[in-house]
Amino acid sequence: MSLPRALIACLFFLFAAPVAVSAQEVDLPGSIAQLAQGKLKDRAAKVEILLKSGDPRVATVLNQLAEGTLYYRKSDKKVFLTEKTGKTYALTDPLTGEEIKDQSKSNLKKIKANNSLRRTIRDGLSLFALSSSDPDERMQAAETVFKSKDPIALPLIEARLLKEEIAEILSLLNQAKSAIVLSSADMPDTAKLEAISILRTMGGRGALTLLSAVEAAPKSAVAQATQLAITSIERRLSIWDAVQNIWYGLSLGSVLLLASIGLAITFGVMGVINMAHGEMVMIGAYTTFAVQQAVQIFAPGLTDYSLLLALPAAFLAAGLVGLILERGIIRFLYGRPLETLLATWGVSLVLQQTVRTIFGPSNKEVVNPSWMSGAVELAGLSLTWNRIWIFFFALAVFGLLFLLLKRTPMGLQMRAVTQNRKMASSMGIRTPWVDAFTFALGSGIAGVAGVALSQIGNVSPNLGQSYIIDSFMVVVFGGVGNLWGTLIGAITLGVANKFLEPFAGAVLGKIFVLVFIILFIQKRPRGLFALKGRSVEQ
Amino acid sequence: EETIKVGVLHSLSGTMAISETTLKDAMLMLIEEQNKKGGLLGKKLEPVVVDPASDWPLFAEKARELIDVNKVSAVFGAWTSVSRKSVLPVFEELNSILFYPVQYEGEESQRNVFYTGAAPNQQAIPAVDYLMAEEEVERWVLAGTDYVYPRTTNKILEAYLKAKGVAAEDIMINYTPFGHSDWQTIVSDVKAFGAAGKKTAVVSTINGDANVPFYKELANQGIKAEDIPVVAFSVGEEELAGLDTAPLVGHLAAWNYFQSVESDANASFIEAWKAYTKDPARVTNDPMEAHYIGFNMWVKAVEKAGTTDADAVIDALIGVAVPNLTGGYSAMMPNHHITKPVLIGEIQDDGQFDVVYETAGLVPGDAWSDFLPDSAKLISDWRAPLSCGNFNTETKTCGGKGE
Amino acid sequence: MPETAALKVQSIDLHYGAAQALRNVSLVVEKAKITCVLGRNGVGKSSLLRAIVGQHPVSNGEILLGRDAITKAPSYTRAGKGIGYVPQGREIFAQLTVKENLETGYARLPRKQRFIEEEIFELFPILKDMLSRRGGDLSGGQQQQLAIGRALVTRPDILVLDEPTEGIQPSIIKDIGRAITYLRDEKGMAILLVEQYLDFCRELADVVHIMDRGEITHSGPAEDLDRDDVRSYLTV
Amino acid sequence: MISGFLFRGLQGRIAWVAAALALIAVLVPFLNLSLAPDHALHIPDYAVSLFGKYLTYALLALALDLVWGYCGILSLGHGAFFALGGYVMGMYLMRQIGSRGVYGDPILPDFMVFLNWKELPWYWFGFDQFWFTLLMIFAVPGLLAFVFGWFAFRSRVTGVYLSIITQAMTYALLLAFFRNDMGFGGNNGLTDFKDILGFTLQNGGTRAGLFSASAFALCLSLILSSAIVRSRFGKVLIATREAESRARFLGYRVEHVKLFVFTVSAMMAGLAGALYVPQVGIINPGEFAPANSIEVVIWTAIGGRGTLIGPILGAITVNLGKSWFTAALPEYWLFALGALFVAVTLFLPKGIMGAMASVRQKFSAKKSAPSDPVIGTPATEQSGDAS
Amino acid sequence: MTEDLPLTPVLLYLDDVSVSFDGFKAINGLSLAIEAGEMRAIIGPNGAGKTTMMDIITGKTRPDSGDVLFEGDMDLTQHDETEIAQAGIGRKFQKPTVFEDQTVRENIELALAGERSVFASLFYQESEADKARINALLDTVRLTHRASELAADLSHGQKQWLEIGMLLAQDPKLLLVDEPVAGMTDAETIETAKLLREIAKTRSVIVVEHDMGFIRDLDVKVTVLAEGSVLAEGSLDHVSAHPDVIESYLGR
Numbered sequence A: 001m002s003l004p005r006a007l008i009a010c011l012f013f014l015f016a017a018p019v020a021v022s023a024q025e026v027d028l029p030g031s032i033a034q035l036a037q038g039k040l041k042d043r044a045a046k047v048e049i050l051l052k053s054g055d056p057r058v059a060t061v062l063n064q065l066a067e068g069t070l071y072y073r074k075s076d077k078k079v080f081l082t083e084k085t086g087k088t089y090a091l092t093d094p095l096t097g098e099e100i101k102d103q104s105k106s107n108l109k110k111i112k113a114n115n116s117l118r119r120t121i122r123d124g125l126s127l128f129a130l131s132s133s134d135p136d137e138r139m140q141a142a143e144t145v146f147k148s149k150d151p152i153a154l155p156l157i158e159a160r161l162l163k164e165e166i167a168e169i170l171s172l173l174n175q176a177k178s179a180i181v182l183s184s185a186d187m188p189d190t191a192k193l194e195a196i197s198i199l200r201t202m203g204g205r206g207a208l209t210l211l212s213a214v215e216a217a218p219k220s221a222v223a224q225a226t227q228l229a230i231t232s233i234e235r236r237l238s239i240w241d242a243v244q245n246i247w248y249g250l251s252l253g254s255v256l257l258l259a260s261i262g263l264a265i266t267f268g269v270m271g272v273i274n275m276a277h278g279e280m281v282m283i284g285a286y287t288t289f290a291v292q293q294a295v296q297i298f299a300p301g302l303t304d305y306s307l308l309l310a311l312p313a314a315f316l317a318a319g320l321v322g323l324i325l326e327r328g329i330i331r332f333l334y335g336r337p338l339e340t341l342l343a344t345w346g347v348s349l350v351l352q353q354t355v356r357t358i359f360g361p362s363n364k365e366v367v368n369p370s371w372m373s374g375a376v377e378l379a380g381l382s383l384t385w386n387r388i389w390i391f392f393f394a395l396a397v398f399g400l401l402f403l404l405l406k407r408t409p410m411g412l413q414m415r416a417v418t419q420n421r422k423m424a425s426s427m428g429i430r431t432p433w434v435d436a437f438t439f440a441l442g443s444g445i446a447g448v449a450g451v452a453l454s455q456i457g458n459v460s461p462n463l464g465q466s467y468i469i470d471s472f473m474v475v476v477f478g479g480v481g482n483l484w485g486t487l488i489g490a491i492t493l494g495v496a497n498k499f500l501e502p503f504a505g506a507v508l509g510k511i512f513v514l515v516f517i518i519l520f521i522q523k524r525p526r527g528l529f530a531l532k533g534r535s536v537e538q
Numbered sequence B: 001e002e003t004i005k006v007g008v009l010h011s012l013s014g015t016m017a018i019s020e021t022t023l024k025d026a027m028l029m030l031i032e033e034q035n036k037k038g039g040l041l042g043k044k045l046e047p048v049v050v051d052p053a054s055d056w057p058l059f060a061e062k063a064r065e066l067i068d069v070n071k072v073s074a075v076f077g078a079w080t081s082v083s084r085k086s087v088l089p090v091f092e093e094l095n096s097i098l099f100y101p102v103q104y105e106g107e108e109s110q111r112n113v114f115y116t117g118a119a120p121n122q123q124a125i126p127a128v129d130y131l132m133a134e135e136e137v138e139r140w141v142l143a144g145t146d147y148v149y150p151r152t153t154n155k156i157l158e159a160y161l162k163a164k165g166v167a168a169e170d171i172m173i174n175y176t177p178f179g180h181s182d183w184q185t186i187v188s189d190v191k192a193f194g195a196a197g198k199k200t201a202v203v204s205t206i207n208g209d210a211n212v213p214f215y216k217e218l219a220n221q222g223i224k225a226e227d228i229p230v231v232a233f234s235v236g237e238e239e240l241a242g243l244d245t246a247p248l249v250g251h252l253a254a255w256n257y258f259q260s261v262e263s264d265a266n267a268s269f270i271e272a273w274k275a276y277t278k279d280p281a282r283v284t285n286d287p288m289e290a291h292y293i294g295f296n297m298w299v300k301a302v303e304k305a306g307t308t309d310a311d312a313v314i315d316a317l318i319g320v321a322v323p324n325l326t327g328g329y330s331a332m333m334p335n336h337h338i339t340k341p342v343l344i345g346e347i348q349d350d351g352q353f354d355v356v357y358e359t360a361g362l363v364p365g366d367a368w369s370d371f372l373p374d375s376a377k378l379i380s381d382w383r384a385p386l387s388c389g390n391f392n393t394e395t396k397t398c399g400g401k402g403e
Numbered sequence C: 001m002p003e004t005a006a007l008k009v010q011s012i013d014l015h016y017g018a019a020q021a022l023r024n025v026s027l028v029v030e031k032a033k034i035t036c037v038l039g040r041n042g043v044g045k046s047s048l049l050r051a052i053v054g055q056h057p058v059s060n061g062e063i064l065l066g067r068d069a070i071t072k073a074p075s076y077t078r079a080g081k082g083i084g085y086v087p088q089g090r091e092i093f094a095q096l097t098v099k100e101n102l103e104t105g106y107a108r109l110p111r112k113q114r115f116i117e118e119e120i121f122e123l124f125p126i127l128k129d130m131l132s133r134r135g136g137d138l139s140g141g142q143q144q145q146l147a148i149g150r151a152l153v154t155r156p157d158i159l160v161l162d163e164p165t166e167g168i169q170p171s172i173i174k175d176i177g178r179a180i181t182y183l184r185d186e187k188g189m190a191i192l193l194v195e196q197y198l199d200f201c202r203e204l205a206d207v208v209h210i211m212d213r214g215e216i217t218h219s220g221p222a223e224d225l226d227r228d229d230v231r232s233y234l235t236v
Numbered sequence D: 001m002i003s004g005f006l007f008r009g010l011q012g013r014i015a016w017v018a019a020a021l022a023l024i025a026v027l028v029p030f031l032n033l034s035l036a037p038d039h040a041l042h043i044p045d046y047a048v049s050l051f052g053k054y055l056t057y058a059l060l061a062l063a064l065d066l067v068w069g070y071c072g073i074l075s076l077g078h079g080a081f082f083a084l085g086g087y088v089m090g091m092y093l094m095r096q097i098g099s100r101g102v103y104g105d106p107i108l109p110d111f112m113v114f115l116n117w118k119e120l121p122w123y124w125f126g127f128d129q130f131w132f133t134l135l136m137i138f139a140v141p142g143l144l145a146f147v148f149g150w151f152a153f154r155s156r157v158t159g160v161y162l163s164i165i166t167q168a169m170t171y172a173l174l175l176a177f178f179r180n181d182m183g184f185g186g187n188n189g190l191t192d193f194k195d196i197l198g199f200t201l202q203n204g205g206t207r208a209g210l211f212s213a214s215a216f217a218l219c220l221s222l223i224l225s226s227a228i229v230r231s232r233f234g235k236v237l238i239a240t241r242e243a244e245s246r247a248r249f250l251g252y253r254v255e256h257v258k259l260f261v262f263t264v265s266a267m268m269a270g271l272a273g274a275l276y277v278p279q280v281g282i283i284n285p286g287e288f289a290p291a292n293s294i295e296v297v298i299w300t301a302i303g304g305r306g307t308l309i310g311p312i313l314g315a316i317t318v319n320l321g322k323s324w325f326t327a328a329l330p331e332y333w334l335f336a337l338g339a340l341f342v343a344v345t346l347f348l349p350k351g352i353m354g355a356m357a358s359v360r361q362k363f364s365a366k367k368s369a370p371s372d373p374v375i376g377t378p379a380t381e382q383s384g385d386a387s
Numbered sequence E: 001m002t003e004d005l006p007l008t009p010v011l012l013y014l015d016d017v018s019v020s021f022d023g024f025k026a027i028n029g030l031s032l033a034i035e036a037g038e039m040r041a042i043i044g045p046n047g048a049g050k051t052t053m054m055d056i057i058t059g060k061t062r063p064d065s066g067d068v069l070f071e072g073d074m075d076l077t078q079h080d081e082t083e084i085a086q087a088g089i090g091r092k093f094q095k096p097t098v099f100e101d102q103t104v105r106e107n108i109e110l111a112l113a114g115e116r117s118v119f120a121s122l123f124y125q126e127s128e129a130d131k132a133r134i135n136a137l138l139d140t141v142r143l144t145h146r147a148s149e150l151a152a153d154l155s156h157g158q159k160q161w162l163e164i165g166m167l168l169a170q171d172p173k174l175l176l177v178d179e180p181v182a183g184m185t186d187a188e189t190i191e192t193a194k195l196l197r198e199i200a201k202t203r204s205v206i207v208v209e210h211d212m213g214f215i216r217d218l219d220v221k222v223t224v225l226a227e228g229s230v231l232a233e234g235s236l237d238h239v240s241a242h243p244d245v246i247e248s249y250l251g252r
């Protein structure tokens, strides 16, 4: 959001435009110097004065104030625009543009802003930006005006409406105009009716709020139109809310799927009650952190793609730990599944403490890459990018695993070995190798899940613990040993959770889901996709 | 060589290790520095560290061990209220001293415990005042983890807001389980709640681990501080260290200390801390400051009493004032809470807070909230002759003791 | 003189914990011959086979496959060297389909040999009908047929069968008998057969060993064995 | 008949251990209270309270072993019964506070007062009476176990499915008790207890008394459990564990068998919880945490499951280790404990009791009937067509 | 009970029973009547549905259609395994199934007839008569010398014997024996046939076997099942001559 030069250019152009009308003669150097004085709460008034000036240089100053890059020099309280270069700051005089390089932080003091000040600046500057040559800025300005409903903007919008060519911005401007029209008392009914119809097409909560606030004589055309618009919007909203909720459910389901899919191998296929599964996820998440750190040091340009590097790294790291675990401990416990619970519990304690010792006990910061930040608005839906990616990623991991298990000789060997190790060996299958591979695969997949989960939650030594119970619930609910069960189980529990949450609240909702699982198992004592027939009895 | 033992009772493993380990380190540093200054009463201080492992009954067991077996003179420890509640009878029975460094729900004043963290009136109420005055907030979301601290705080805030004329439909209260990680629904509810045209803010008493996914979801759903600010009471520098704060700039926290506070005491404390941990990136936070204050108060009281005997020190502590890290002095009051400044800070993209508001003077901690009907009647004063943690001003009896 | 012994067992002992199940057992399995082991319940027949296929370690003695000592080798190595095993109790992979059960035999085969020979389906047509049924759902006799078929998929040089006729209908027992003869005569396979079903054994075997209490008490060519003689060895 | 039945429990090693427990129930309070602190045989207060707690853990582990070791029901939710017993006792202790609470309310516990509750919820009635409390200590966990077991066993939920739904049960209770609206003090739980049956809790004598009660409770439960497993019913239990459906074909009503032990075991766990709470001074929803229940399983496994003495030894050993490590190696104790678990699994597959048995076997040539049953094969390894 | 109903001496009556698994008809309109005191041999190709039939009788599998009546009025399809066992139907499985973690003696003890309720078994005291009976049974199945060993340590054939012992201990009215002589030597097979004939004097028995010598020794009426229904019925000689039986079962 940093202020581009383009804005300044267009402000020059603006001098001839209506804003200039409201521009006042202001003592610029004095007012700017004033910013460095006094308390934060008095600063708003000074900003207002500067905004009135209409001077293009003011926009830069105010933007930097909002961004927190406006400083004054301690020695003489002179205000500067700053740019951090390495460890030092380059100072620019806001009025003369004169530059001073290599200033140390200790000579400077930041001029603070708070939210309300930033809001004042944003609203004020949006008036300028309405005519910016950068479409993105015009778009943002229109949105800001829609929120601020500042009547001053009305003539500016109308001027711009005549020139605007981009349809999207055009409609935003119309919406902003409607917002202003509806929230001002003295507008003609025709204008109001037009505004209502625009808002009706726009839909959404913002429109609804504006419409609900419309004051009109009962039974008047305006009142009726308003009422109709409100009903129409509400109906649409309720549909979109339901769809949105399904998406939340799917998204939660995909997180559950990721968390449990490795367990579907180590526990579901191999029968190892793997209490260290969560820690494999944790290892994946810490690998992501480590890779990100390394990328930031060695190839800062690739930071946005460090997740892609983290995927194989996490698979290998967690897989390797899994391999060591299998060769060192698990292999002595085949045929004694309950003992695997004890041993892997011990391993999970050790792994947690190891991570705590190496990385420290507190959360680690894993940055969301830009392509996983923010949301996409799709009709009435708001889908956040990280959830979208995770959803498809989970499906992809599931698909690959499914193919591996069902369609490859290795998959067949894995299943044979876990069903009857001795006989598999007598069929010529290298059981130790298959065991090690299978466990490492399950662990590696848990690690890969950790990469994804680091994007939405904590990366801390406790990370594994927060997923382990849910993972077991999913695998068991779906039916142990059935990969489809894990998929459908995860999605079902996710959606069920999200449908209960609005009624019951998050806490009771979760309790209901647990009770649901308990009751469901009564109906299907071997899970959703129970293996049937003689082969499983006893 | 005879030493004075100091117990450090913070979880180094389990769910709370994430917060408490730092406090253990801080205590070790404070003790080491005191020893460099020549110790106390001519003796060296010796820390005794145990790990209660985020397991509440284990807190009680370890407290007993520290006092009974290790014979410590005072204990610095606990974070969650339940861990404090768990050790409380032990300190009472064995008559020892506990310094508790974390903001909490209040409604307690015990002879053997000194509360150096904030009571609700030292954190929550000023924060709401700020939002009303500065941000002109009219609609409130009180979001918390479902446990006693948020429940009590929100109860107090609800009463306070209503007293200030906020309508019931302009308050939304929401509780989530510990470690809640899927915030999609709640954040979108907040968004909808805030779209009603009135300026809306979120007052968050969300605990520890649940914060990272909460803020990530806030950022991704595009809730900006300028539109719907979130003010948190449990998010400090340590918590922010696990987050990309760039999208969160402008969201708020209310504490009695921020690392960014500019004072000489703070500057040297931070320097010492970074040197002690050998980590230039290590941050400081409010509970650390509370330990800093509590420890210095204890040192001063022991010097004043000339002994580490618990009774003498407990009496000596009241009235002791030591420098805090924000540039003033904090004093121990007769209700075993301390005076503190209240600061509101905005999150910056470097993971620090920028102080945007500070109370004019120090706010004394109120053990018994004035906004809860049954609590409003109570006062605490551990000085003779009252010597009571919950004196009922109406019946003129000491609640807990007057039978 | 060419080596005619496919497998040599040289004075092995086998223990289950403290209990000894085999004492000083020696035996030779010749190429292209059917060697039959007879004995009452619990005398150690299955234990002997387990020792040979590597499912239970021996405490003493040696096992030679051709000239290689395989005494300590794991089962999969032995399978890889050509020992096919049909265990007592069938040991079907219950959750795998019939087809997958058969395909587990591919593990030791080079890629281009990974197919199921038509002969197997000719011998056990039922398997072809039930390719996609789960192994565990088959009837007892069907499972027995699957177990034999599965062992044949690996194209073994030595086929080790533990009471293969158990639970199988008479007509198929006859087929199995024919098949075993065919494997010996046409493929030169060495066959080691444990049986209780005396007539079956007498009809097929070239060499017969009789076990009692963990020892081989009598050995000799099949034609030398008198029916009543054997009966007397086998009575309780 | 009952006494004859119990007497059957008092055989062999069990008799010795029961006698030892009865002895320490008497001796420890004596050595703690009547000897001067510097006397060589004096037992310090700290040790009394510590071991009093361990005894309740041991009782919990014993209860679990009855269902897991003997009947093959791996309950990952036994902590729930323990916690419920604890809450029942906690409610009694809360009501004993009376008007001595901080707000001086004669009826309402403090946490209700400050959250503005106006009256006592119905489910808090009766807990001012000790006899009622005593009844509830058994009735509440017993009833939950009965209802839960009734459905689960009738539906033939077995194996991991059963384990996981017991985990779901305790997890749901955890979340429910965390809720302040439930009226059990939320996360802070029930605290600030003053006295039990008129005896001040912060008094050495009371603590010694509670220690004694715990030792006796363990002693009696041990005898009862031993009587159960030595009866023909005990053999049915093992038969059920091994081949449930085979037992059905013999005419045993397996679901009743399971329901009976599950309920008895839950009651024992409830008793353990009830004795635990006054000794540690707090009960909070954390006791419902699934990890707690898993730990109980681990104590049992370490001691040796399917033996009655094993779980007692296991509970005490692991907790002693934990108490010691958390003070001696506060930053590294998880390594030690984790390694211990792994080592026990690898080197003592049948736990401490199994190791002791094999040592004994080495000395005595004659092999006795094994008392440590082998753990069953996993479901995935079973094949074949019979039952 | 059978004395009361001399006109309907049918102990077990399967009426037009069918069951299918995933569309495969394992039992197809099967009807069969076993009289009180009768021993019946059942033969038939692998997969004919013999074991499935036993599963249906003992409550393990619910038929899709048809009735199974025991003692005239008890519809077995409405009862579970426990009730059916308590009503007096005992079973030996095709694959020997014993309690491997318990001793041979305990296995017999568990099977011993008597009250099965929780409280009865809690307070059960072994009587002299019971003890004698257990010893006698151990003798019968020739496992006395291994009585105190774990059943897991028995060989395959020994487990077969143990299971027969358990079946006898149960003292049922109807015994279902699935391939009792699989894995036994010829001599043992003869012994078993004798034993079964002895048992059949006092109760009904259904035997499934593939060993024709054994069936001949039993010398009873034979039912041939094929593809889930009755193919032929009569004496062994009669059915052996049946061309379909030769074709699908005996072979040439």
Ligand SMILES: Nc1ncnc2c1ncn2[C@@H]1O[C@H](COP(=O)(O)OP(=O)(O)OP(=O)(O)O)[C@@H](O)[C@H]1O
Pocket (backbone or CB within 6 Å): C016, C019, C021, C039, C040, C041, C042, C043, C044, C045, C046, C047, C048, C088, E152, E153, E154, E155, E156, E157, E158, E183
């Ligand atoms: N896993 C085992 N553990 C302990 N003892 C065993 C085990 N398997 C077999 N035995 C014992 O070893 C002896 C030999 O058993 P094995 O199975 O080799 O007999 P077998 O000759 O094959 O008998 P069958 O004809 O009944 O199959 C028997 O006494 C048996 O009880």
Ligand SMILES: Nc1ncnc2c1ncn2[C@@H]1O[C@H](COP(=O)(O)OP(=O)(O)OP(=O)(O)O)[C@@H](O)[C@H]1O
Pocket (backbone or CB within 6 Å): A532, A533, A534, A535, C133, C137, C138, C139, C140, C141, C142, C167, E021, E022, E024, E025, E026, E044, E045, E046, E047, E048, E049, E050, E051, E052, E053, E094
């Ligand atoms: N659960 C099931 N799912 C699919 N098919 C099944 C199932 N149970 C049995 N079958 C099939 O039903 C048929 C009858 O099986 P059953 O075990 O009753 O045969 P059987 O007559 O006992 O044979 P055998 O003599 O080989 O023991 C077989 O073809 C079998 O594959």
Ligand SMILES: NC(N)=O
Pocket (backbone or CB within 6 Å): B079, B080, B081, B102, B103, B104, B105, B149
């Ligand atoms: N006291 C608290 N923050 O739990």
Ligand SMILES: [Mg+2]
Pocket (backbone or CB within 6 Å): C045, C046, C047, C088, C162, E155, E156
């Ligand atoms: Mg055998």
Ligand SMILES: [Mg+2]
Pocket (backbone or CB within 6 Å): C139, C140, C141, E050, E051, E052, E094, E178
């Ligand atoms: Mg069959």
